[in-house]
Amino acid sequence: MTETLGTTGEFGLIAAVTRGLSRSEDVLVGPGDDAAVVAVPDGRVVITTDLLVEGRHFRQDWSSAYDVGRKAAAQNLADVVAMGARPTALVVGFGGPADLPTAWAVELNQGLADEAELVGASIVGGDTVQSDKIIVSVTAFGSLDGRRPVLRSGARPGDELAFAGRLGWAEAGYAVLTRGFRSPRTVVDAHRRPQPPYADGPRAAIAGASSMCDVSDGLIADLRHIAEASQVVIDVRTPALAVAEPLQAVAAATGLDAMTFVLTGGEDHALVGTFEPADVPDGWTVIGTVAEGNENRPAGTVTVDGELFASPAGHAHFTS
Template identity: 85%
Template sequence: MTETLGSTGEFGLIAAVTRGLARGEDVLVGPGDDAAVVAVPDGRLVITTDLLVEGRHFRQDWSSAYDVGRKAAAQNLSDIVAMGARPTSMVVGFGAPADLPTAWALELNQGLVDEAELLEVSIIGGDTVQSDKIVVSVTAFGSLDGRAPVLRSGARPGDEVAVVGRLGWAEAGYAVLQRGFRSPRSVVEAHRRPQPPYAEGPRAAIAGASSMCDVSDGLLSDLGHIAEASQVVIDVRSRALTVAEPLQAVAAATGADALGFVLTGGEDHALVGTFEPADVPDGWTVIGAVAEGNENVPAGTVTVDGAAYTAVSGHAHFRS
């Protein structure tokens, strides 16, 4: 008979997922007490949190439990590095129906552990609860290691806009899965399991990034956050963007716009930042520029090739 969460029980599940967890040097007290204790030598703690809800962010027929775990960890760890910080630890909240197989929860946990281990991040606690559908909540913590945080509000006229990581792959994978297909496999896997360029966040901070953002909602949408926070205009040069062959194949098969995948597709968790021209790190691609607002193009605006982009610019919850 299949073991379920109902038969395993809350404390049995907690014991299973915390057994053998590695503990980094920043962690003073890990799982097993009322709360964890993490050292903060820098005196500042970078914190972010995200939710994954079944049916909204993932489907069991599209993604394995392991994929969901990797994705849940990745989207939080990417936010930490986008501040120029080093991820140190995270806590996990998990809600699920009592009849969910225990094996699914353990596979999810392994995905969380494996993604965290890429950055030597410790899982230091969390909570479990019965719910009508699967919900995964991750809160991640990071250290600035003495550096100033890289905010969205620091872009300056004259800066160049540069990006590192994949753009549009996860959105192309979503388009494929929506139509009941499983290929090209590369984009489907990108939707299931992002590959953020983790090392590039702290590297960009050291290089002198004036602003930075994790591309989770779409390039134009996330650049809009920078433009609004910095009160500048950002122009993206479409010819500087790479539209990979798998994206072109999906666009041709579905009637979509391949460039649209790159401009508006989220969940690849690339990093986009602004830099003085001499500070752009090797490996980053310059895709645009920062300018002052004016009567025709007010501050807070993002344009493509000097003109407004009329399609939806990216994902936003609660948008009608």
Template identity: 85%
Template sequence: MTETLGSTGEFGLIEAVTKGLSTSEDVLVGPGDDAAVVAAPDGRMVITTDLLVEGRHFRQDWSSAYDVGRKAAAQNLADIAAMGARPTSLVIGFGAPAELPVAWVQELYQGLVDECELVGAAIVGGDTVQSDKIVVSVTAFGTLDGRAPVLRSGARPGDEVAVVGRLGWAEAGYTVLTRGFRSPRTVVEAHRRPQPPYDEGPRAARAGASSMCDVSDGLLSDLGHIAVASQVVIDVHPNALAVPEPLQAVAAATGLDAMQFVLTGGEDHALVGTFEPADVPEGWTVIGSVAEGNEDRPAGTVTVDGAPYAGSSGHAHFRS
């Protein structure tokens, strides 16, 4: 007989998924009490939270529970890295129908744990509740290790725009899956399980990044957040952006523009930032420039080769 959440109960489930969880030197009190205690060596914590809802952010016929766990952790850990911080811990909120097998939840938690291990973070607590569909809520914490946070509002005219990590892969994978296919496998796996360049966030901060953001909604959309916060104009040079062969293959098969995947595809969680030209870290690719606004291009604008981009710049919640 399959063990379900209904037969196991809340406390049995919590015991099943927290047994043997690893910890780290940043965690002073882990799971088991009313709340966790996490160190804040310089008196500050970086905090972010995100939700994944079944049918909106993942489908069980597309992604395994393990994939969902990796993805849920990754999108929060990437936000911490985008502040120039080092992730330390996560708390997990989880809702699901009573008939969901316990094994599914254990696989989900293993994905969360394995993604956390990439950055040395630990799961320190959470909550469970019965719901009509699966909902995963992750709150991540990080430390700046004495540095100032890298904000979206720090870009300056004369800065260069640079990116590190994959762009467009997850969107290409999503496009393939919506058409009922499972190949190219590399892009499908990218949709299921992103690979953020976590270490590059703190590295960019140490190099002097003036602003930074993770690419969750699309390169142009997320650069728009920096442009608005910094009150500058950002111009993207698409000839500096590589279009990998798997994205070209998907575009050819679907009649879409491969460059559109790169410019507007989200959920790869690459990092994009602005730097003085001499400060761009090795391994980052310069893809644009920052300028002052004017009548033709007002502050808060993102252009592509000096012109407005035709079409959607990326994902936006609640937009119909």
């Protein structure tokens, strides 16, 4: 008989998922008490949270439980490094139906733990409840280690725009999966398990990034957040954006535009930031410029090769 959440029970599940969790030196009190206690030596904790719901953020036929765990952790850890911080810990809320195999929850947790381990972070607590659909709530924490946080509001005219990581890969994978295909494997894998450039967040902060965020809604959409918060105009130069071969293959097979994947695809959790020209760190590619607003281009505008960008610019919930 397959063990399910109903037969394992809440406390059995908690025991199963906390068994063997690694614990870094940042974890002062781990799972099992009313709350966890995590060290943040400089007295400031970075906090971000995301909620994933089955059928909306993942599908069991497209992603394994392990993949969902990797992705849920990755999107939160990317937010932490986008502040220039070092991720330290996660807490996880999990809901699932009583007939869900217990192994599903255990594999989800392993995915979360393995992704966290990539950056030296630990799972320090959580909550499990019964729900009709699978729900995964992740809250991630980080330490600034004495640095100032890199906000969206610090971009200045004259800065260069640069990015690290991948753009459009997850969106190309989504385009493939929605059409019933499973290849190219590289983009399908990118949809299932993003690979945020974790080390590039703190690296950018140390180099003096004036603003930074992660690309979760799409490059143009997320740059708008920086342009609005900083009250500047940002121009993206498409010739600087190399379109990788697998994206070109998907575009050719689907009739979609490869550059649209790059400009509007979210969920790869690339990092974008602005820097004084001399400060752009290794591993970051310059793809545009920051300017003052004017009559034709008010502050808050993002342009592509100098033109307003007309295509749908990223994903907003409730409206799709």
